[in-house]
Amino acid sequence: MFRYDSTAPTTLSLFMLACALESPNAVAQGLMEEVVVTAQKREESIQDVSLSVARLAGESLDSKFTGGDTVLALAGAVPGLYAESSGGRTAPRFYMRGLGNPDFNPAASQPVSVVMDEVPMEKSTFKSFPVFDVQSIEVIRGPQGTLYGRNTTAGIIKFDSNKPTDDLEGYVRTSVGNLGTFNFEGAMGGSLIDNVLSGRISVLSQNRSNWIDNTFTGKRDAIGGFDERAGRAQLLWTPTDRFSALLLHQRRDLGGNTSSAFRANILSTGSNDLNGHFDRDKVNYDGGDNQRAEADGSGTNLTLTWDRDGYTLTSITSHQEATRFSRSDVDGGVCNFCGDPSGPGNIPFPVDTASDSDLEQLSQELRFTSLLDGPLNYQAGFFYFEDELNFVDLNSAEPAAPTDSIGVRSSTFIENTTWAVFAQADYDLTDALVLTAGIRYTDDEKTARYAAPPSSSHFDLARSLAPVKLGDNDTSLEASLAYQISDASQVYGRIASGFRAPTIQTTLNADPDLTTADSETILSYELGYKAELADKVRLNSAVFYYVVDDLQLTAVGGESNSVRLLNAEEGVGYGIELDVSYFATESLLISGGFGYNKTEYRDDGLATEPCGSGMCTVLDPIDANGNAVIDGNPFLHAPKWNLNFEVSYTHPLANGDELFVYTDWKVKGETNDFLYESTEYITDTQFEGGLRLGYRGLGAGYEIALFSRNITDEANVTGGIDFNNLTAYVNEPRIWGLEASYRFQ
Structure with missing residues (x-):
């Protein structure tokens, strides 16, 4: 296990900064290209925008997904960003500056x-769409309540696909690796009618064989494989210089045994180290249908743009739909009190759960953007959103049911409607001083209906409860002041608020107080400094402080083995973010980042059920009801710090081609997995690295590379399940192989 003392994050980050700021005698001029972002819904240099933004593109982006990884590969890729999932490839959960939701x-x-592609994806199933043919990913940290609306109290991850052009261009990329890994992606686009109609088609196929044995059933290679197919088609119509219509349609189809592999008792009481029950290649399941998971869906966006003298009008219409099924042996092994003494340690009762859901989402945005020559420019618009969820909670019909026997336990229908009006303006107070101010009014309503059979053997006698309705409205504000110190540096200050609407769970039951949560609001303060130094160093830094009122929390597990919602009176966080790129030579780029988060729940007497198995060493005070008092605890899944760095080196050859080496690493500090603190479920420092090395035929457009993800094969605990035993799940194993690509234009 990788360990070092607590001074390492500070020392290492300062060392990286010192290296980056060093100015050798031989200064390479003009190595840095401008980085353009659209964080504020218009193109701007990343050095000019008064936000904490990181951008992933090109080699950095492609390398992270070489081994067929999901969006979870973004965890730790930039300061302040973390991601995890107990649902495998279908349900990612993101955390930014410590804020997230483990539900x-x-x-x-x-x-x-x-x-x-400018459309908000509200539910986790939509967020799990695979990453391919993407131009860039922007990570925009801090609340973005003015331009992006509710449920953005932490920040935004913005994906922008490559768009059609008039020039014929495209690429194919394929890789083969261990564990039966095979990936293919490609795209082709160009003009269909000169200067009037262009198109682009992109496809993805990701495959991996099952590689985890189920020792209970004796089936080899039973779990861990997946079969992912996705595609995207786009048409861009430009009948005049002032009007364009972009139609985008995409689909995905995922199947396999990809729910997270829960592993019973791989932790021991009093320790957070993996013990002898852990074997990455084996599990011991009597249920869960070998962790089967499926997802499919499609979506269509229509973006219309009218350019007029002095302004642009944009309309974005989107419809998305998806289905998702998953089944898991949640207890992580074989019940040793059910007539079978085999299995990894104490498992008092079996838990075999499954669910099926249908999702549909509709959104419409109208945006008016000024194009004025004077000191004032602004945006204003209207946003409408609605979605519907049909959710069926499934479970084994009886405790000792066969592994293929499931029945309906409950069903829930939830619909959500929200609308908003917004405006944001920039005003040049002087040539060097810019004021930005924004406002957004949001109205949000949710309705849920729940039906549950009165017993497991009489599903036809379902009872219906009265609908539960929640609603709220909020006005979000933003103001920032940016001062241009020189042509190459600026400082800014930003105050922003955000709004997260009331929440209703799919596990709604006869006591809605346990499965609903009130709105939360955030007020955030941020100071930033951005600079380009000696034509070799790009530095972006920020310090932040925020207060969340009525912080929505999710308590998972405990003695009742349930998922419960609650509100904390207040949550507080502060920290720093540092992004540095050092263009040492034309052949060598060193980049990295460091983030620090200090978070804390503030609510006297706020308590939740501790570890339900009784096997945890709970570190919090216990109240009169036997619950753990979490006041003062850090936020769950919020690493205290994270560090990432990348090195890209190319060696030119006499024939004009080049050899290249690219490596990227990420390290995260201590992280708490639950609302309460326990010895077993606080993970220590963890790290992961990747490597690509190969040959690039620059003139011919091809590339051949050897690659490896998680190159040191670290077994890092990424989450836990506490109600039955000391269950945990870990990251993906080492994936290595050969990749070849060809790009044409």
């Missing part, structure tokens, strides 16, 4: 919003 239910709202 695995498909109706769960997340404070980190995911925006794909």
Whole structure:
């Protein structure tokens, strides 16, 4: 296990900064290209925008997904960003500056919003769409309540696909690796009617064989494989210089045994180290249908743009739909009190759960953007959103049911409607001083209906409860002041608020107080400094402090083996973010980042059920009801710090081609897995690295590379299940192989 003392993050980050700021005698001029972002829904240099933004593109982006990984590969890729999932490839959960939601239910709202091609993807199933043919990913930290609306109290991850052009261009990329890994992606686009109609088609196929044995059933290679297919088609119509229409349609189909592999008792009481029960290649399941998971869906976006003298009008219409099925042996092994003494340690009762859901989402945005020559420019618009979720909670009909026997336990229908009006303006107070101010009014309503059979053997006698309705409205504000110190540096200050609407769970029951949560609001303060130094160093840094009122929390597990929602009176966080790129030579780029988060729940007497198995060493005070008092605890799944760095080196050859080496590493500090603190479920420092090395035929457009993800094969605990035993799940194993690509234009 990788360990070092607590001074390492500070020392290492300062060392990286010192290296980056060093100015050798031989200064390479003009190595840095401008980085353009659209964090504020218009193109701007990343050095000019008064936000904490990181951008992933090109080699850095491609390398992270070489081994067929999901969006979870973004965890730790930039300062302040973390991701994890107990649902495998179908249900990612993101955390930014410590704020996130561990709820695995498909109706769960997340404070980190995911925006794909300018469309917000609200539910986790939509957020799990595979990454391919993407131009860039922007990570926008801090609340973005003005331009992006509710449920963005933590920040935004913004995906932008490559768009059609008039030039014929495209690529194919394929890789083969261990564990039966095979990936293929490609795209082709160009003009269909000169200067009037262009198109682009992109496809993805990701495959991996099952590689985990189920020792209970004796089936070899039973779990861990997947078969992912996705495609995207786009048409861009430009009948005049002032009008364009972009139609985008995408689909995905995922199947396999990809739910997270829960592993019973791989932790021991009093320790957070993996013990002898852990074997990455084996599990011991009597249920869960070998962790079967399926997801499919499609979506269509229509973006219309009218350019007029002095302004642009944009309309974005989107419809998304998806289905998702998953089944898991949640107890992580074989019940040793059910007539079978085999299995990894104490498992008092079996838990075999499954669920099926249908999702549909509709959104419409109208945006008016000024194009004025004077000191004032602004945006204003209207946003409408609605979605529907049909959720069926499934479970084994009887405790000792066969592994293929499931029945309906309950069903829930939830619909959500929200609308908003917004405006944001920039005003140049002087040539060097810019004021930005924004406002957004949001109205949000949710309705849920729940039906549950009165017993497991009489599903036809379901009872219906009265609908539960929640609603709220909020006005979000933002103001920032940016001062241009020189042509190459600026400082800014930003105050922003955000709003996360009331939440209703899919596990709604006869006591809605346990499965609903009130709205939360955030007020955030941020100071930033951005600079380009000696034509070799790009530095972006920020310090932040925020207060969340009525912080929505999700308590998972405990003695009742349930998922419960609650509000904390207040949550507080502060920290720093540092992104540095050092263009040492034309052949060598060193980049990295460091983030520190200090978070804390503040609510006297706030308590939740501790570890339900009784096997945990709970570190919190216990109240009169036997619950753990969490006041003062750090936020769950919020690493205290994270560090990432990348090195890209190319060696030119006499024939004009080049050899290249690229490596990327990420390290995260101590992280708490639950609302309460326990010895077993606080993970220590963890790290992961990747490597690509190969040959690039620059003139011919091809590339051949050897690659490896998780190159040191680290077994890092990424989450736990506490109600039955000391269950945990870990990261993906080492994937290595050969990749070849060809790009044409």
